[in-house]
Structure formats: structure tokens, C-alpha cells
Amino acid sequence: MSQRLATGDSAPDFTLNDAQGNEVTLSSFRGSKVVVYFYPAAATPGCTTQACDFRDNLASLGAAGYRVLGISPDPVDKLAAFAGNESLNFPLLSDEDHTVAETYGAWGEKQNYGKTYEGLIRSTVVVDGEGKVALAQYNVRATGHVAKLRRDLGIDQ
Template sequence: MSERLTPGDPAPAFTLPDADGNEVSLADHKGRKVIVYFYPAALTPGCTKQACDFTDNLDLLTGAGYDVIGVSPDKPEKLAKFREQENLKVTLVGDPSKETLAAYGAFGEKKLYGKVVTGVIRSTIVVDEDGKVEHAFYNVKATGHVAKIIRDLGI
């Protein structure tokens, strides 16, 4: 089980393929705040709701100085289908090896329908302009989470 991040920790560096197969790195966003959210799987109801919520609020978030990156274990082809089917505007990257998910504490044991399973822990990490963790939210709900982040960040 991976360690959870806490405010003040350095955000683990990553470079992952986006829906078009282009590499996206956390370092590309230095000087801006980044909301990195981790979700179990593209094209599933909860993850679709969450991605649509981020897309619907993207102008507000970017206007407040935040970039948004969604990370799942999906391959770029599935992410592209997800983006097209749901008309998503957020940057989606795939982590099939689950190394980045684990580095952020977003992969491990969780309860699913009363059973303990190993998988993606729905999480959101807010990284500041200097690459440090500003907020770490774990075991978040897909619905209403974006509104809560906006409130918590005072946007």
C-alpha cells in the first residue's frame, strides 16, 4: 500500500501519455497550480460524472490559475474514446503501470461494496506553483467533488 501525501510534500514527478499519445509531465506546469485527480476507469458512470464536472468548471478553475489533469490506469486509446464520447476538455493521461497512482497514494486497498479490494483510490491532489502538495483529498466521491474543491480552494 502506498503512502498518502500530505500538504508540504513534494509532488511526485510524472510523465504520462495523454489521449493522443503525447507526453504530459507535471514539470510542464511549473509556475501554475495543478489539480491532479485520480479515477478508476474511463467510460464508467462515476468517472464520467467527475470528468464532466471538471470539464464544466474548467474555465473557472483555469481562470483562478489551476490546470487540471485526470489520471487513470487506462491506455491512450480508451482515454481518446472517453474524451470524444463525453466531449471532455480536461487533460486525461494514462498510467497503465500504476506507478504514478501508487506514488500519489491513489492505488491500494479500499472497500468496494463491503469487500476489501486493491485498486484505484479516487483522490485529488492540488499541487502549488513550486511543485509541492497544497491539498490532498483521498476517498472522494465522484459526485459533488468538484464543487467541494472549488469551495475548499476559495474559488
Template sequence: MADQVRLEVGDIAPEFTLPDADGKQVSLTDYLGKRVIVYFYPAAMTPGCTKQACDFRDNLADLSGEGVDVIGISPDKPEKLAKFVARDELTFPLLSDPDKGVLTAYGAFGEKKLYGKVVQGVIRSTFLIDEQGRIAAAQYNVRATGHVAKLRRDLNL
């Protein structure tokens, strides 16, 4: 597989400004001074991505209690994200990155193995960004199911 970006602890998180499900622009700089989990997922309203999003939704109060916000990013258009938010009562921002520029900057788009074949696609990834905008944790190829519990254990949240 070809070399691609992999962010590491201590790196400055790549800045972004993307539309949310309502078309409102959301920037990483909006979260300076706070800790934020930014997670990348392949496609809204698919089984694995729904499990992962609902897992974050169900743990949002506890994460917020630890001073951590959550943002999800996928290549889906805002209209599809709006349906996803409404259908699953998601209570955190989902951002649209259809040109995959932010996904690529975070190393969350590129070559991956799918059913034994090498394909181009979204690499399910999660990052904890600290109050200064630096990567505090970087996890690639995460599992959709049980991810939030593992993340909370790994980060002592």
C-alpha cells in the first residue's frame, strides 16, 4: 500500500471549515480552548456508521462531562447528513467533506483493505484534539462497534 499521511500525538491538527447538516460552516478553530474528538466515517446511514454515531450520541453526556466535544466527518453531502441526524436523533455536529480534502489531511482517506482487496476509501479514524489544537490521540482503522468504550478506556475518559 502507498505511503499516506498518518498524524501522531503532538502534531498540530489540520485546520478545517466544513458545512454541517444544516449547511452552517463549522471550523476546528471554533473548538480552541476545548478538547474535541474528531472522527471520520465512510457513509451516513450505513449499519456500521449508524452504530458508531449512536454510540457517540449515547455517550455524549459523559464525554461532555469530561470536557470533550464530538464532531463526525464523512464525504456525505449536508442533505444526507440532515436525514441521518433526524433519523437517529444525533446531537453533535456531522460535517460534510465531499472533496475529501480534510479526510486526506488527517490520513483518513486512502488505500485500505476491503474484503482482501486494496481499495481507495475512507479509513475509519478517530482523533482527540487538545485545547491548543494538537493531536492528543490518533487511532486509525477503528471498529465501529464498541469504539467509544475502547476510546474512553484508552483516554481515561
């Protein structure tokens, strides 16, 4: 399993393509707080629930100074369809070789129905305006995660 990040660590910089094929670099958000969340697969029930929850809370997160980036191992075309179908209003980034997920500790051993395999671990890392990890959460639940995150960040409900 890859090393998990902790509060105070430097957030590893990355450049990934978004759903439109444009490059997005984490360091370009310096000065802003960024919620980077990792999800296993676009258009699956849990990931759709989580993405729509971020979509529905984006205005209040933005008002508190947070930007949101979603990262999955899906190809750009699948992300584009997912974003369009769900009216997602924040960047979805493609990490097909899961290099960024590994760097962030969001790729590792999982178990499902008695089988052990390597895969994406649903995780959220909040990066402060200086590029440091302000909060790192691993093995989060899709349902209710954004509400818990808002509480943890002190954002009024």
C-alpha cells in the first residue's frame, strides 16, 4: 500500500487531464484551498452519489474558499459523459495509471466479496493555500461524506 498523507505534509503536485482534455495542475490553485477527492469509478452508484453531493454543496464550499477536484482512474471520455449526465460543475481529472492516487495514498489493497485486489481507496485530501495538507481522510463513505467534510472543516451546514 502506498504511503498515506497526513496534516502538514506537502501535497504532491500533479498535472492531469480534465473531462474536456485540458491539463489541470494542482499548483495552479496556490492561494486557494482545494478539496481533492479520489473516487473509484464514474457513473457507479456510490461515486454518483458522492459527486452529486459535491455538486450540490459547491456554492457553500466555494463561499468558504474551497475549490473541488475529483480524481478517478477513468479515461477522459468517460469523465466527460459522467460530468454531462450529472451536471457536475467542478473538474473531474483522469488518473488512468493511478500514479497520483498512489502518491496520495489513495491506491492500495482492497477487499470486496472475499476477494483481495489493488484498487482506488475512496479518499479526500484538503490542501491549503500554501500547498500543505490541511486534512487527509481515507476509506471514506460515499453517502454523507460531504456533510462530514463540511463539519470537519467548520463550514456551516
